[in-house]
Amino acid sequence: MTTTTPHAAASVPLRTGERLALALAREDMMQEYHRWETDPATVVGFGARWPVSWDVFQARFRGIHTSSHYQLFEVITVTDGVPVGTTSLSVDQSVNNAEFTLVIAPEHRGRGYAAEATALTLDWAFTIASLDAVWLAVLAPHIPAVNAYLKAGFRAAGRLRNAALWHGERVDKLLLDCVPEDLAAEKR
Numbered sequence: 108m109t110t111t112t113p114h115a116a117a118s119v120p121l122r123t124g125e126r127l128a129l130a131l132a133r134e135d136m137m138q139e140y141h142r143w144e145t146d147p148a149t150v151v152g153f154g155a156r157w158p159v160s161w162d163v164f165q166a167r168f169r170g171i172h173t174s175s176h177y178q179l180f181e182v183i184t185v186t187d188g189v190p191v192g193t194t195s196l197s198v199d200q201s202v203n204n205a206e207f208t209l210v211i212a213p214e215h216r217g218r219g220y221a222a223e224a225t226a227l228t229l230d231w232a233f234t235i236a237s238l239d240a241v242w243l244a245v246l247a248p249h250i251p252a253v254n255a256y257l258k259a260g261f262r263a264a265g266r267l268r269n270a271a272l273w274h275g276e277r278v279d280k281l282l283l284d285c286v287p288e289d290l291a292a293e294k295r
Contacts, residue, residue, distance in 0.1 A: 117188050118133065127184060127220060128183050128185050137165060152252065196236065205241050207225070221259075228241075240284055245283065246273050256283050261284065263282075
């Protein structure tokens with residue numbers, strides 16, 4: 108007699124790109140999402156000093172899934188549905204725009220996934236969610252992230268000087284934004 112271990116339901120792609128797709132975030136992946144967010148490189152990349160505790164992460168995760176102002180996507184590979192990261196849109200409905208965040212799993216970094224995951228999320232933001240703008244803040248020395256965001260369609264919108272920490276040093280925080288016209292101009 109063969110016994111099988113039940114597997115979590117596979118993610119259903121919502122928006123598909125060349126190598127990646129967006130899917131809904133899943134509660135059964137919470138521990139993995141937490142591992143990705145508490146990776147030291149992620150903590151430094153966000154300009155934080157400490158990782159978020161499991162209890163805080165769990166409460167935040169469960170709280171945001173009941174909000175119509177926040178959408179967390181799981182980023183999966185098209186070929187086999189392997190989760191490689193998350194993206195999120197935190198919507199300010201009073202101005203119809205959203206803050207964008209991205210986390211790529213440590214073991215999947217360096218493969219060019221950030222730009223494609225960002226582009227897929229921008230596509231969703233403008234064509235499905237009908238947002239007017241999406242913005243983000245990124246630390247100036249985080250060159251791979253800055254390049255990925257620019258490649259996906261973001262544009263420079265401003266700079267906050269000495270506004271964050273990067274490996275214990277004060278650094279600038281860059282503000283980037285994207286509006287639907289930016290993506291339309293790229294397609295021409």
